[in-house]
Amino acid sequence: MLFLVLIKMRLFVEPFLRGGFGVELIYSFVIIVCSLMVYFGTKELYGLSSHKGIKYFRQAFLFFAIAYFFRSLIKFLLIFFNVRAIFDFSPRAFGILTLFLFMYFSSMAVFYLLYSVMWKKWDGNSKKVYLFHLLALVIAFGSTISMNLQLRLGLNIFLFIFVAFVVYIAYKNSREKKKGYNLYVIYTLLFAFWILNILDILIPNFLQTFQLFIYLASSGIFLLILYKVLKKTGS
């Protein structure tokens, strides 16, 4: 019985391991596991302190996990469980929907990460979160509906410049206060690789040569953040 299950699993899994999808799947899995570990590893600290910075920081990683679930894991699960045999859906429409969700959740994750370091400066006004949701929706719509590559590229480059600028201001402030600013370099790298990830999805073949490098570097940054979180929380 177990042998049959293993053979069946192998038949399903094999096509994914061919080409780039296998690597992408492993990469997404690493990001999801790291993000969820950060989210659950900080649960107690937030439960005790109700600190807004910790709240947005946790939400950022929850949204990263959801985004990467829609990036590739959901496709794997749908094919693995042969969902198309039960529900007939267009693969193209499904692709657009998952891309939209990936863009929305990953943009929100970045906005939450930004908000976690800037919430005090922005007066802790939680209404800004709605503005971020709106911006993330615009980015997701612009990236999925528009076929114009320049618009897609422009939108994401604008977003990166905006994020880099905010991180720079946060970095300057923390340097003045002489406390914990060493992580801003990691944040900037995270945002840079996030943009490269998006370009890799939106404009296929654009970064094909460097795909593996982008995956490795992005995973490395997530693992580094996870390590720092676990070290600090004593989890």
Added chain:
Amino acid sequence: MEKRGKLRIIKDILQIIQENQNSIKSTPLLRKSNLSSQRFSEYLTMLLEKKLVKEIEDKQGKKCFTLTDKGFKYLRRYEIIVGFIDEFGL
């Protein structure tokens, strides 16, 4: 004198309760916490809502404040919470 943050004020109030054999009346708690009565009242309400402290009656039937398990945990984890916030610039 350095301005205390919210987390620090919570820690100070909890520590005062703990150092008083985990039972203290409202008036000495207000005096020892170095807060205005309005801010003290806000903090006390928040601590009760978050279940970090609870209200009990002492042997004379007077109302006192005591730490809950969550309150003790907060004191134990305070340095970790502050360290985490500083490390990630939150």
